[in-house]
Amino acid sequence: MTERVVIVGGGVAGVSTAAALRSGGFDGDLTLVDAGDFPYDRPPLSKDFLAGTKDIKQIALQPPQWYDDQRVRLINRTAVTALRPRDAAVELPDGRLLPADRVVLATGGGAARPPIPGIDSDRVHVLRTADDADRLRPALAPGARVLVVGAGLIGAEVASTAVRLGCQVDLVDPVAVPLAAVLGPELAAWLHDLHARHRVTTLRASVESFTELRTGIEVRLTSVAEPRLYDAVVLGVGMVPCTELARLAGLEVDRGIVVDERHVTSNPAVLAVGDPARVRRDGALLPRTEHWEAARHDGARAAATLLGTAPPEPTAPWFWTDRHARHVEAVGHLDTAEHTVVRGAFDGPSFAVFGLRDGLVVAAASVDDPSAVRAARRMIDRRIPADADRLADPSVKPRDLLRG
CATH class of the missing domain: 3.50.50.60 (FAD/NAD(P)-binding domain)
Known part of the structure; x- marks a missing residue:
């Protein structure tokens, strides 16, 4: 017992x-x-x-x-x-x-810390705990030159916060379109491009080395000819x-x-x-x-x-993230879909993407439309047949999609 x-x-x-x-x-x-x-x-x-x-x-x-x-x-x-x-x-x-x-x-x-020369510099930060955040916060002063390494969820969120605080932010990742597997290539590309609209410079590269200087930390990047100088670096690499x-x-x-x-x-x-x-x-x-x-x-x-009781029924995997004042939710993995249906317009106030396979919703992602993802999740869990035209029609309320 x-x-x-x-x-x-x-x-x-x-x-x-x-x-x-x-x-x-x-x-x-x-x-x-x-x-x-x-x-x-x-x-x-x-x-x-x-x-x-x-x-x-x-x-x-x-x-x-x-x-x-x-x-x-x-x-x-x-x-x-x-x-x-x-x-x-x-x-x-x-x-x-x-x-x-x-x-x-x-x-x-x-927080992962890859074996990069110079990574032990005090100017290189991670963000996994409240203590990490307390240590990083003073470095995000207005005008500070900040490099965020990794454009996944944490990296994108930190870049968004840093630029909102008035920092000059570069965001580097070797992947052309981060998060494409879960959000689908089209939505993932739209979200990654959102950084540029908010004064974040995105670079497709990897970090080769860090060098501590009196004036900051020098970072050498692959595919970038000259090293760049920053006041702080934030690692968001897993x-x-x-x-x-x-x-x-x-x-x-x-x-x-x-x-x-x-x-x-x-x-x-x-x-x-x-x-x-x-x-x-x-x-x-x-x-x-x-x-x-x-x-x-x-x-x-x-x-x-x-x-010694029955476990709860499994549900489709779901997550959310926020960047540049946009709220993103996703359920399932859009790379498992045979085709996608867009509800609304990508540059509208809100929109969603549904992934279908064999007449069923297998994934969905939304920007500022959480009700669409909630409906999609129920459709996935209950295997409710989907009608592509109804999914794409913003006049059809999300709860009505559950009627198949």
């Missing part, structure tokens, strides 16, 4: 696991250990928090009283140093052991899953903590959720998912495993 659960990590996956356990009826001892000051949401780090319009309290995942109300023992500013499944315990830095019948690893990930605790505990690790579809690791006393979890399905290891909602769903599935 599971009476004591310890969750390691206070991101959305860890807090969602705790919430799902309590809402599912778990009445045992529940402890959440987090290395930060307080469990907070990470999407605002590249936007409102970085811009200084929200503080750490305003991006908390739950208010402080929630932990008391839900009888969740929160141990913050503390990093777990070891798992001891055989001893049914988790070890803390001071040598204390927390008793645990089951442990949930929600350890998240760290994340590295935090697997060290799992590895030291003897759990199976393969570019992530390997779990089954119930989120159980190679040791049945330990589960893993969120960014570091890598699911094995039918003998094959799947790519890790690193989006906010995927982490929340992981928490719900892990809680169901611990409670």
